Amino acid sequence: MTLLDFSSDVFIGAFLFYSVAFMLFTIAVMGRKWSGRKPEQHTARWGTIAFVASSVALLGHLLYFITRWIGSGHIPVSNMYEFMTFLSMMVIVAFTVIYAIYRTTVLGVFAIPIALILMAYAAVFPQEVQPLIPPLKSIYLNIHVTLAALGESFFAVGFASGLMYLLRTVNFASRERSDRKQQRLVEFTLFSILVIIAFLGTVFAFRGAGYETIFVRTNVTIDSPGQENSTIEKVSYKMPPIVAPYQGEIESFQPFLGLRQPLFEAPSWMNGVNAGRKFNTVLWSLLSGLVLYIFIRLLVRKPLGRALHPVMDGIDERDLDEITYRAIAIGFPIFTLGALIFAMIWAEVAWGRFWGWDPKEVWALVTWLFYSAYLHLRLARGWQGRKSAWLAVLGFLVVMFTLVGVNLVIAGLHSYAGTD
Structure with a gap:
């Protein structure tokens, strides 16, 4: 060792x-x-x-x-x-x-x-x-x-x-407007913490399962007037792709719970092949955090x-x-x-x-x-x-x-x- x-x-x-x-x-x-x-x-x-x-x-x-x-x-x-x-x-x-x-x-x-x-x-x-x-x-x-x-x-x-x-x-226990506002802010803070915890759990779960989906995209740059240069960009998703990179094409796709293709494509302003992957990670974090929050709410009933x-x-x-x-x-x-x-x-x-x-x-x-x-x-x-x-x-x-x-x-x- x-x-x-x-x-x-x-x-x-x-x-x-x-x-x-x-x-x-x-x-x-x-x-x-x-x-x-x-x-x-x-x-x-x-x-x-x-x-x-x-x-x-x-x-x-x-x-x-x-x-x-x-x-x-x-x-x-x-x-x-x-x-x-x-x-x-x-x-x-x-x-x-x-x-x-x-x-x-x-x-x-x-x-x-x-x-x-x-x-x-x-x-x-x-x-x-x-x-x-x-x-x-x-x-x-x-x-x-x-x-x-x-x-x-x-x-x-x-x-x-x-x-x-x-x-x-x-x-x-109060129903006053000012107290209700404080209650919602505290709840949002706790929800934010759960989003981070759920993100970590989701990452390790898909990593343990060996999940991977790969997208490729042709990136065209103009080196000089009339001369274009094409390069192939490749990005690996370690979580099922809810959102695909802008103008990305599937090279290999691993289905997950009936998901056989991305639900939508990242908007054009999310430039770069990795931007879609990061957006996908944010969506998974929010979704898994929401699921965890709902589960705990049902468990404690308050x-x-x-x-x-x-x-x-x-x-x-x-x-x-x-x-x-x-x-x-x-x-x-x-x-x-x-x-x-x-x-x-x-x-x-x-x-x-x-x-x-x-x-x-x-x-x-x-x-x-x-x-x-x-x-x-x-x-x-x-x-x-x-x-x-x-x-x-x-x-x-x-x-x-x-x-x-x-x-x-x-x-x-x-x-x-x-x-x-």
Whole structure:
């Protein structure tokens, strides 16, 4: 067994231990009503056990990181697989810091799943070690990426505690217009999380089944007046094609549940043979997320927000508000150093300019401005409680678009994500 194989096995082990820790945190919170002990005693005991399990998993995760670093010869943050695995580790580091300060057991029920989702999302990408391209061969890679990820991990914990605050304070029994609006927004947030989970499940299900449909398209370019050059573009769909690429022709088609041809073709403005595949992935994510949402709704027989609301019983909402603020206050200067200051220094070294309006640079700035506004509104305008919680939730959505949407959808200098 090579060191990289050992690293991969340790990563899987860490994932399993995180899953066990999540279940233990759930027992600590949900089982307090049915245990023979006082609720506080039950929560404290099982919360400690769960925290020990998450700490053991974090040590395994750190071992994966070190062994992959040694085996690859460079810090493993150079593509989407490596960065997402590192970000998930940093989320647990941030959770560990916040938990050590506040000892809020229920935070583990919401924070650890974020790390699990990021780890599962990382597995979507190619896991082979890739040689570094010239711009990445710099010490500033280590500083820029690690600090940016650590800052974003505290934003993730702020997101978790902000969502918990909303679940704790929104009146799900009220029929007032303002309360109904809050209920719908919380439900939409939970639905968005389920879409991501369903997307991962769908990807792994079709990957395990070995599904593949291939389209080809003739791309004609004009090299000079009167001279055309034709090239054949080919794209492989790993999910059944609801939508075909624009002007794409079927080379091989694998039927699925009676689907023997695409339902429609991507519009002409979706230029590029891969645009249709990405649109198809979005449609599958929404459809599978809707199915999962409906299934859970039928299972619990009530909106998800209302179903989760009792979990927050006994939790001091002021503590959740404080955790949200502290997590973001810790993460913001770290993110500023990593995502802006050292990023600009690295840009000057690699590309000869501090700023170039690359899409990733722009969205990193948008993220920084958003959290700057959060801190300003919190400290100068007194935005606490529900307003603060919603900003924390929305801010992390901006972070995820910066990480995922910009890397995978928008082309730019940072588009070395390692996708296939």
